[in-house]
């Protein structure tokens with residue numbers, strides 16, 4: 821059976837395509853899901869994309885991925901910069917974790933320069949727009965080969 825890659829998204833990313841398009845672009849999360857599924861198909865990987873605005877729900881999605889998924893791609897949104905709970909959850913996951921940020925967080929406010937999630941991530945893709953998600957799935961193909 822094909823391995824599953826879970827693509828997790830934190831707060832406000834449900835508004836992708838409508839929210840600050842000058843920063844995050846015009847593609848929606850559905851567009852991202854379709855692009856990831858296509859790249860995954862080429863690599864023999866299944867993908868599922870989930871989003872929540874709630875920190876505890878994101879932690880529980882990581883717990884579920886422990887049972888179902890070979891790898892996690894995660895854009896934690898603002899929880900990147902605040903959530904020790906999310907870091908702790910990711911530390912319970914055994915497979916590879918790739919952190920994605922659509923914008924170049926290092927060109928932005930200094931509070932966006934620190935990521936708790938980066939302490940766990942096997943790789944980080946920053947500032948490549950929504951294309952970063954598909955790049956992360958491609959990297960999963962290498963890590964899980």
Ligand code: DQA
Nearest residue numbers: 895897898920921922923932
């Ligand atoms: C983001 C960057 C975060 O600082 C911000 O809070 C987001 C999106 C990005 O994808 O660029 O919600 O993770």
